Structures are given as structure tokens and as C-alpha cells.
Amino acid sequence: MRVEFDEPKCVAAGQCVMVAPDVFDQRDEDGVAIVLDAEPGPELHDEVREAAAVCPAAAIRLVEP
Amino acid sequence: MNRIVVVGASAAGLAAAETLRREGHSGSVTLVGEELDFPYDRPPLSKQILAGEWEAERLALRTKEDFDRLDLDLRLGAVAVGLDPGARLVRLAGGEQLGYDGLIVATGVRPRRLPGRGGHVLRTLRDAVELRKRLGPGRRLVVVGAGFLGAEVAAVARGLGCEVTLLEPAPVPLAHAVGEQVGRVLSEAHREHGVDLRTGVTVTGMTDFGVTLSGGELVAADEVLIAIGSVPNTEWLVDSGLPIDDGLVCDAFSAAAPQIYGAGDVARWHNPRFGVSMRIEHRTNAAEQGMAAARNLLHPDARKPFTPVPYFWSDQYDMKIQAYGYLRGHDTVDIAEGDLAGRRFLATYRKQGRLVGALAVGLPPKALRPWRQALITQEHQ
Structure with missing residues (x-):
């Protein structure tokens, strides 16, 4: 699984961080998301899929084989 | 299944x-x-x-x-x-x-519409593209309704050089949603950016030249956006x-x-x-x-009950507004951080002593997180 993040679309809601804190964080100053782990391990896949699904800006895209 | x-x-x-x-x-x-x-x-x-x-x-x-x-x-x-x-x-x-x-x-x-004909609404991509074509420097836009949608459109239209009149029946826009103090702060931002915000006015109809108010006055417009819910x-x-x-x-x-x-x-x-x-x-x-x-x-x-802490955001001018909770029906607002005049603050909302929401303007979004957490944990109190 590879995480693609379209940063200009991010609205700083932080939904991804709350669902998948090992894979996403937010910048302190403006809350825009940061991808901590662009190729998360299988144990994180469920929560990363959940994070992509709840993103209110459709800014997270997952490339899965 | x-x-x-x-x-x-x-x-x-x-x-x-x-x-x-x-x-x-x-x-x-x-x-x-x-x-x-x-x-x-x-x-x-x-x-x-x-x-x-x-x-x-x-x-x-x-x-x-x-x-x-x-x-x-x-x-x-x-x-x-x-x-x-x-x-x-x-x-x-x-x-x-x-x-x-x-x-x-x-x-x-x-979108709710006014009785009669005319006026733009904004819900679909087509609505947005159509309205966009008609906005530009010197165009007169009247926005009926100063809720979040109307306020965002007013802000964007000012950025495009339009003359903007924002009409709102309530004395303070968004007071029912975010409280009077915060509603006044948002009003002030619109006025500073050159929006002619008129509160306590009722629109009774539309003509080819603009909208008419209950007192009979005509507010001239090239375009009218109806944003009344x-x-x-x-x-x-x-x-x-x-x-x-x-x-x-x-x-x-x-x-x-x-x-x-x-x-x-x-x-x-x-x-x-x-x-x-x-x-x-x-x-x-x-x-x-x-x-x-x-x-x-x-x-x-x-099955699990659906028990979210609602979240919304709104962008107006350089302000980012973010809120967690269900603010409607609150009876108390406290400014927990920052100050209203500087448009950098965090407001908390309570109903009968119980925390029901928190809203931040101009603060790092992380500032709201502990309040979201408080909204979640107090359920178990």
C-alpha cells in the first residue's frame, strides 16, 4: 500500500490523524496533514483505508496492488 | 444480503x-x-x-x-x-x-428558494460555474442569507472585486449557530472587507433589478444568490x-x-x-x-449506535473557522483562549453546564483537539 497525499486539497480537519495517528500528523501552525509513513505496514492498512474514507477533502489516495 | x-x-x-x-x-x-x-x-x-x-x-x-x-x-x-x-x-x-x-x-x-422566480442558488457544480461566470470587478452581488454559505460567497465575491450586499433577517448573523459574540466578530470581518452587511432585514421579492425589502426599498443587484438554508x-x-x-x-x-x-x-x-x-x-x-x-x-x-462529535469548518477571508460538537441550543459561551477582537480565539459552548461544543478562529487546529477529546470523554461521566 502506498499513501498519496494531495496537500493543497487538505482542509486541516485532522480526521486522518485521529483515525491513523501512526501514519498521519498535522503541522502545528496550520493543521495541514503530514504523511509520516507513505508505505505503512499491513497491520495499519485498515485504519489507513478508514482515514482515506473519512477525509473531508478527498485528499488521501491509496495505491494498492 | x-x-x-x-x-x-x-x-x-x-x-x-x-x-x-x-x-x-x-x-x-x-x-x-x-x-x-x-x-x-x-x-x-x-x-x-x-x-x-x-x-x-x-x-x-x-x-x-x-x-x-x-x-x-x-x-x-x-x-x-x-x-x-x-x-x-x-x-x-x-x-x-x-x-x-x-x-x-x-x-x-x-437549496431553499424564495417564492417567485430568479436568483442563483449554490449546491451543485453547475450552480457554482454559472455564478462564477457572472462575478467580477464592479458586478453587484446581493447575497440573501448570511449563514456559512452566504458568508463564504460574500468573502469570495469581494476577492473577485464585486460590490457585495449581504442581507440577513436576524440581528446578528449565525447567532443561533455560534452565539452572538462570535457572530458579531464574523460580521465585523465582513464589514472591514467592504461588504454592505444589513441585518434585521426581510426580503419580500425579486425583480429584474434586484431584491425588495419589507419596507419597500429596492436593493439593486446584477446577480442575486439565495442562501437561506x-x-x-x-x-x-x-x-x-x-x-x-x-x-x-x-x-x-x-x-x-x-x-x-x-x-x-x-x-x-x-x-x-x-x-x-x-x-x-x-x-x-x-x-x-x-x-x-x-x-x-x-x-x-x-450494530453500533452512530455517536459522532460533529465537525465543521468554514473559510472566510483569511479566517479559518473550525468547530466540534453540536452548538445549537447552547446557553453559555466562554472565550477559553485568545481574544475576540484579534480574531484569534477559542470559544466553548455549554448547555445546562454540560460542554456541547468548541469553536476556534485563527488558531492552530490542534488547539481544538483537547476539547474534542473532552466532548468524547464526558459521555462517561
Whole structure:
């Protein structure tokens, strides 16, 4: 699984961080998301899929084989 | 459960359809959408699209390949006109009937309009593109309604060089939603940016030259945007026997009837976390409720109440407004951080002593997180 993040679309809601804190964080100053782990391990896949699904800006895209 | 029909192909319906597949549903999923466009995102309509910063293609919620993978029976441009829960049939305009074993209703809302003709509304991509074409330096725009949508459009239109008049019947815009103090701060921002904000006025009609107020005054306009709220799209359910009361009435599990769930703007459900019936027209709720509805439909023996802490944001000028909770009906507002005049503050909302929400303007979004956490944990007190 590879995480693609379209940063200009991010609205700083932080939904991804709350669902998948090992894979996403937010910048302190403006809350825009940061991808901590662009190729998360299988144990994180469920929560990363959940994070992509709840993103209110459709800014997270997952490339899965 | 073999055949699942999702009526409504925007954020909530799409989230439901995706969740069904993610949770292993291998039967059919029919996604019925009234608009011809592939599912797209709406919040940027009153922001980047209206400002001309983004092309429409950027709004696509998923790619064509994503849809192929989901293996949906995608019906775009299809309008549901009736439901027979006894026979488990959704009737489409044109006469086709879709049988289902499970149904998710996510038909959203449409803009409320003024009686009579004319005026723009802003709900669809087409609405936004049409309005965008008509805005520019020196154009006179009258916005009727200073809620979040009207306020965002006023801000963007000022950025495009329009002369903007913002008309609001209440004495303080958004006071019912965010309280009078915060409503005044937002009002002040509009006035500083050159918006002619008029409060306590009632629009009685529209002419070719503008809008008329209850006192008889004509407010001249080249374009008029009506932003006075929304109406849930439930007409197609009227003969279904499902409970309708300002939305499709659902229980704490987001269910309206056996095997029928509601999600997104159209759904009114009982949120046990706040102990009230609510209908939320926010983008994040659409996705969360679509997911919750799909899970509860698929796993009847492991249903979970849908208990979100609602979240919304609004961008106006250089202000980012973010809020968690259910602020309506609050009786106390406290400024917990920062100051109102500087437009950098965090306000907390309480009802009968109980925390019901928190809102921040101009602060790092992380500032709100402890308050969101407090909203979650106090449930157990």
C-alpha cells in the first residue's frame, strides 16, 4: 500500500490523524496533514483505508496492488 | 444480503458504497445519483471553484479506476421517485424498479428558494460555474442569507472585486449557530472587507433589478444568490410509510426501518452522545454516517449506535473557522483562549453546564483537539 497525499486539497480537519495517528500528523501552525509513513505496514492498512474514507477533502489516495 | 441499493451518489452515498465493499459485501451495489457528474466534492464550490482557483476536475471524489474497482452498478442521472418497503422496491423516474435486500437513503438536501422566480442558488457544480461566470470587478452581488454559505460567497465575491450586499433577517448573523459574540466578530470581518452587511432585514421579492425589502426599498443587484438554508430531499419517500420530519427520521443506529438506513444531509437521527435528534449538513458527517449506515446494514448482529462529535469548518477571508460538537441550543459561551477582537480565539459552548461544543478562529487546529477529546470523554461521566 502506498499513501498519496494531495496537500493543497487538505482542509486541516485532522480526521486522518485521529483515525491513523501512526501514519498521519498535522503541522502545528496550520493543521495541514503530514504523511509520516507513505508505505505503512499491513497491520495499519485498515485504519489507513478508514482515514482515506473519512477525509473531508478527498485528499488521501491509496495505491494498492 | 445480496442486493444493496444506495440512493444518493454524493459524499454520504459514496462512503456507504465503498464501505460495503471494504467490509466484504460481494453482492450487488447499485448507486443511484440524480446528477450526471461523477461524484464530486461540494465544500470547494463556495471556495476554490467560485474563486476560479480550481478547475472542476479537481472535485472528483474518486477516479474512474476507483469506481471500476468498486464494481458498482452506477446509475448517474437517475432520479428515485418512490419506495415500497413492503415489496422492497425503489422506483426510478421512467418506470424502472430496483429490487433490494438492503437500502441506504442518502438523497441529501436542496437549496431553499424564495417564492417567485430568479436568483442563483449554490449546491451543485453547475450552480457554482454559472455564478462564477457572472462575478467580477464592479458586478453587484446581493447575497440573501448570511449563514456559512452566504458568508463564504460574500468573502469570495469581494476577492473577485464585486460590490457585495449581504442581507440577513436576524440581528446578528449565525447567532443561533455560534452565539452572538462570535457572530458579531464574523460580521465585523465582513464589514472591514467592504461588504454592505444589513441585518434585521426581510426580503419580500425579486425583480429584474434586484431584491425588495419589507419596507419597500429596492436593493439593486446584477446577480442575486439565495442562501437561506436547505430542504431535505424526502419527497420521493412520502408514500413509503417511513417517518419524515425535517429529514428521514432514523434511530440511534441510523436505521429508518428494517434494512433501511439513512445517511448524510437527509438523515435526522438520534445522537445518544448529545441526547438529541439532529440532522447535520456537514461534509465530515456525510462520510462518517455513510460508513456507519453501511456497517450496521451489513452486520445486523454487531450494530453500533452512530455517536459522532460533529465537525465543521468554514473559510472566510483569511479566517479559518473550525468547530466540534453540536452548538445549537447552547446557553453559555466562554472565550477559553485568545481574544475576540484579534480574531484569534477559542470559544466553548455549554448547555445546562454540560460542554456541547468548541469553536476556534485563527488558531492552530490542534488547539481544538483537547476539547474534542473532552466532548468524547464526558459521555462517561
